[in-house]
Amino acid sequence: MHDKTRLLLVDDHAVVREGYRRLLDARPDLAIVGEAGTAREAFEQYRLHAPDVVVLDLGLPDIGGVELIRRLVQRDAGARVLVFTMHREPIFANQALRAGALGYVTKSSPPDELVAAVYRVAARRNVMSRDIAPEFAFALLERSADPLAELSPREFEILRLLLDGHSSEDIGTRLSIAAKTVRNCHYQIKVKLGARSDIELTRTAIRLGLI
Template sequence: MIRVYLVDDHELVRTGFRMLLQQHTDFSVVGEAGSGEQALAELRKTPADVVLCDLHLPGISGLEVTDRLTRSDSPARVIVVSAQEDGPLPRRVLAAGANGYLGKAAPAEELLRAIRDVARGKRYISAAVAQQMAISSLDTTGSPFEQLSVRELEVAMLLVQGLRMTVIADNLNLSSKTIATHKYHLFAKLGVNDIASLTRLALQHGLAAN
């Protein structure tokens, strides 16, 4: 029996995962959380083999959850399931210790295969994500977004999506002042002065879709 823990701030997504897994006798959903903080607290006392984790969470991000679980004595292996299939994030997540990465558009059978493979000690990267990583590796100049911190990268992506500062603050469970500070730092690191320039740079380096 593979014990699975679900982490996603959207209840409908967790419900969908849970209903899918309950249809198969080799899976057991042992818990779920809507935030990284809640997940880390519960996983200290809830044994799990595989953690399905969203990347964008309020407060602690999925990348931070992955990093903390990897550095702890938890036996749980992490699969990040995210709408973000390109750009620098998949590589950053895998470098942080994730055992799997696939997009939320992946078919159900692929998700089940990923969980089973990771539970057996393998690493699983969806074909779409692997292709994007291979393409980005051909860019010998590197991405300027690599120099951003995890939180700065998250804020940058949300700004590119056109979200207002107050909305980003609510999404990440941070103050508007903190978001403004992250914005200032990421603009300085990337050498941009406005959202339009940030968006063009993000498109150029695969952080956003046309």
């Protein structure tokens, strides 16, 4: 058994990682055992170090944080993930929690809130930062009015990559799935969102605050 709670930090900005590394390293019962700037690096670091808690951003350059969460939980059902991100929209929090994250804290939160969230997730308890908790709760009540809530974490990640302009082939390579599977998901996403074309899909994403 480890004396300290072991953390893996995942953020594509080294300066940002350094900031909360110092914050968390200052706690005598926390230890940073690894850092990563991409999802693939994070997956490898998780395999090597088996950290107690993964603190990760959603905006990663190779695959998104939601997909990374899904893969970590698929590899280890006991993975404890805390999202630390700039995204305040409830849909991002909802997708992260559905993928398997235990906590969600925005980067606009006070430093002590991040520290408290790490301890809470380490204890396998859920946590949501105070600045978005009311909006998130309201969004859950209104879930039937939000078609994005019908998307699975994998579909949400594919939609995010499509909106960023990636081709089916590129998305397939990033997610390690066939391009045909991506195209099938693309079609299902449009069906779920009631979009008859990619133009309508983009307009829907804008209206729902995804972009």
